[in-house]
Amino acid sequence: MTTVVVEKLDVFKTHPLGKYLRRGMIPHIWCTGCGYGILMGEFLRAIDELGLDPDKIVIVSGIGCISRIPGYLNLDGLHVTHGRAIAVATGVKLANPDLHVVVFGGDGDLFAIGGNHFIHAARRNIEMTVICGNNFNYGMTGGQVAPTTPLQGRTTTSPYGNLENPFNLVYLAAAAGATYVARWTAIHVKWLRESIKKALMKKGFSFIEYISPCPEYYGRRNRMRDPLDWMRWFKEKSVIMNGIDPAKAELSMDRIVVGEFVDYERPGYVELLKQLERRVQESLKKRGIRTHARL
Amino acid sequence: MSEERRDVLTGTYFVIGDVAAAEGAIAAGCRFFAGYPITPSSELAEHMAVRLPEVGGVYIQMEDELGSMAALVGASYAGAKPMTATSGPGFSLMQENIGLAAMLEAPVVVVNVMRGGPSTGQPTKPGQQDVMQAKWGSHGDYEIIALAPSTVQECFDFTIEAFNYAEQYRTPVIVLMDEILGHTREKLVIPEPDQIRVVNRKRPKVPPEEYKPFEPEEDLVPPMAILGEGYRFYATGLTHNEQGFPRTDDPYEQEKLVRRLCDKIRRNKEKIVRVEEYMLEDADVAVIAFGSVARAAKAAVKLARKKGIRAGLLRLKTIWPFPEHIIERLAESVKSFVVAELNYGQIVREVERRVDYRRITFLPKFGEALHTPHEILEGIVRSVRGGKP
Incomplete structure (x- = not known):
């Protein structure tokens, strides 16, 4: 009798992206049909194709389904309080500007409880990338209404239909001052990857809205229980319109406008801080004093 | 230089x-x-x-x-x-x-x-x-x-x-x-x-592959890696194990973490706590105060001494962890306490945990202005007379 030895495959070694995954944290907690795995994969392909030093990437997240991403990645990661990821990331970036700082957040995390931090980080044009997984509801807590839930959308806390107008996230980001703004869905994987690459290399505040299927929570109450319902919606109703005014970037059951809406240059916050520091120190030197403070 | x-x-x-x-x-x-x-x-x-x-x-x-x-x-x-x-x-x-x-x-x-x-x-x-x-x-x-x-x-x-x-x-x-x-x-x-004495956090002594971000040393404090140094660690606000991984349904990890977060301070309390003891050696009455109020309290103690009352001051330089062990020791030597603070009763509650409330004269003040030394002196006099005004 012969013994057949079956070697257990070590996916952390054999999968091309395995080196970016954290041992001991996989499998993930996401539901079947969730779109966040697609996003995480494209993010890893983006950093791989850019050849970024993984030691210099820091992922910060708040609370929500998508906020589990830093746990799964073999990169430095902080998983912090609900809504505060951008504020924590601001501290990280300013204390060490050499790091690529990336925030992953859900629509509720970034635009309800964390909305203030979002608009101010965009206004400052601080050099970081914020990727919002928009799944139209609070998935982690069981599917409650969110600032992105469509009008009349049914959730556990809008059982008779949502009365509140949803945010147009790309319009909000552009108005607040983001210098790179794009929106893609879970079927636009290649565009998404290219967009993430651009966002990572942007010398300013970059924002990507990623429309994700949520069959388990949003879908089950809105006749999209099958993951394929979502993919069909994205496929049939999406239209790529690069460069259009984000105010006109519609997101509805009838039409999903995707593309790159904003991409321009203005000085980033860290760059301006460095200039200020140089100016202040030169003035001390010139005047031969230790401080400008009146002590 | x-x-x-x-x-x-x-x-x-x-x-x-x-x-x-x-x-x-x-x-x-x-x-x-x-x-x-x-x-x-x-x-x-x-x-x-x-x-x-x-x-x-x-x-x-x-x-x-x-x-x-x-x-x-x-x-x-x-x-x-x-x-x-x-x-x-x-x-x-x-x-x-x-x-x-x-x-x-x-x-x-x-x-x-x-x-x-x-x-x-x-x-x-x-x-x-x-x-x-x-x-x-x-x-x-x-x-x-x-x-x-x-x-x-x-x-x-x-x-x-x-x-x-x-x-x-x-x-x-x-x-x-x-x-x-x-x-x-x-x-x-x-x-x-x-x-100037400057202390810096402990840094990891092991290479990244052996590093556990929340593995404590003997003092219960874990060495701290810094983002971007190659340690590629993960820190979460969820209950976590020593590796930093979430353990949200493990009662053992919850107890272990919470005990350590508290005990790293509690066990080192005597090293952390700082107080000023002023004229307490022979005191019958100890005034407890901190911050600006302690300055008025010190003046009141001096006034009391002039009147022949053996008063002293315990000034709290650290509030937390609370110096219970010092209050306990003091309770052996003094007869009564006066607690003066700019609120309606916070430090006094901590003192009451160690000293019978009948030995304490409480002097609240609600802000706007400090206690005057005479207000605290009045409290001292009341305190030595056994609470009677």
């Missing part, structure tokens, strides 16, 4: 407490300040805005105190010694991420220049109403260190000490000042740099 040092401005000055605390922070190595303007702490932020760019540091005015405190946690993990300054309403907002700092064991320093509350209260008047909030403000079990300066010099000295404690124990440290202290102009002596 000291001419070139822009961080330690060795010399003698006449400044307000807010400015002294800011200079103490810079002398301790603070190079990151995130804050939000609020009376009576704004002068501290303003001073940092002038000073930090001079020493290669970052000042940022955040959108609110939630963001300020969150930015401190990020900066701390990126290797900075961060600080913020606030007062009551802002301190309330910071509690969320003070809890995060406690959970992630991020060294951070918060200066709370206390004013009258609740809510907006009396912005330009002193208070000592945030004593309990400093300890219990965020949800869950954790311990904290809080220091309480009484003079402008101590605003400088204790802020340095606050950073040293934060770094040594990987914990948020609160400096509880008050409006009077923040705005009182007094002499400040900034010593030579080599006279």
Whole structure:
């Protein structure tokens, strides 16, 4: 009798992206049909194709389904309080500007409880990338209404239909001052990857809205229980319109406008801080004093 | 030599407490300040805005105190010694991420220049109403260190000490000042740099593949890796194991973590606690006070001695952890206690946990102005007469 030895495959070694995954944290907690795995994969392909030093990437997240991403990645990661990821990331970036700082957040995390931090980080044009997984509801807590839930959308806390107008996230980001703004869905994987690459290399505040299927929570109450319902919606109703005014970037059951809406240059916050520091120190030197403070 | 040092401005000055605390922070190595303007702490932020760019540091005015405190946690993990300054309403907002700092064991320093509350209260008047909030403000079990300066010099000295404690124990440290202290102009002596003791956090001694971000050493404090150094660690506000991985349904890990977060301070209490004992050796009555009130209390003790009453002062330089062991010892030698504070009963509750309430004369004051020495003297007289006025 012969013994057949079956070697257990070590996916952390054999999968091309395995080196970016954290041992001991996989499998993930996401539901079947969730779109966040697609996003995480494209993010890893983006950093791989850019050849970024993984030691210099820091992922910060708040609370929500998508906020589990830093746990799964073999990169430095902080998983912090609900809504505060951008504020924590601001501290990280300013204390060490050499790091690529990336925030992953859900629509509720970034635009309800964390909305203030979002608009101010965009206004400052601080050099970081914020990727919002928009799944139209609070998935982690069981599917409650969110600032992105469509009008009349049914959730556990809008059982008779949502009365509140949803945010147009790309319009909000552009108005607040983001210098790179794009929106893609879970079927636009290649565009998404290219967009993430651009966002990572942007010398300013970059924002990507990623429309994700949520069959388990949003879908089950809105006749999209099958993951394929979502993919069909994205496929049939999406239209790529690069460069259009984000105010006109519609997101509805009838039409999903995707593309790159904003991409321009203005000085980033860290760059301006460095200039200020140089100016202040030169003035001390010139005047031969230790401080400008009146002590 | 000291001419070139822009961080330690060795010399003698006449400044307000807010400015002294800011200079103490810079002398301790603070190079990151995130804050939000609020009376009576704004002068501290303003001073940092002038000073930090001079020493290669970052000042940022955040959108609110939630963001300020969150930015401190990020900066701390990126290797900075961060600080913020606030007062009551802002301190309330910071509690969320003070809890995060406690959970992630991020060294951070918060200066709370206390004013009258609740809510907006009396912005330009002193208070000592945030004593309990400093300890219990965020949800869950954790311990904290809080220091309480009484003079402008101590605003400088204790802020340095606050950073040293934060770094040594990987914990948020609160400096509880008050409006009077923040705005009182007094002499400040900034010593030579080599006279200032600066403590830095413990760093990992093992390579990244062996590093566990929350594996404590004997003192219960884990060495701290910094973002971007190649340790590729993960820190979460969820209950986590020593590796930093979430353990949200494991009662063993929950107990282990919470015990350690508390015990790293509790077990080192005697090393952390600082008090000033003034004329207590032969005292019959001990006055307990801190901050600005302790100055009036000291004057009252002197007045009592002139009247032939053997009074003494126990001045709390650290509020948390509470010096219960010292109160217990004192309870053996004195007959009665007088507790004077600018609130309606916070420190007195801690004293009552160790001393029979019938031995305590409580002197609350609600802010607007300090106790006068005579008000405290009256309390001392009442106390030695056994409570009878």
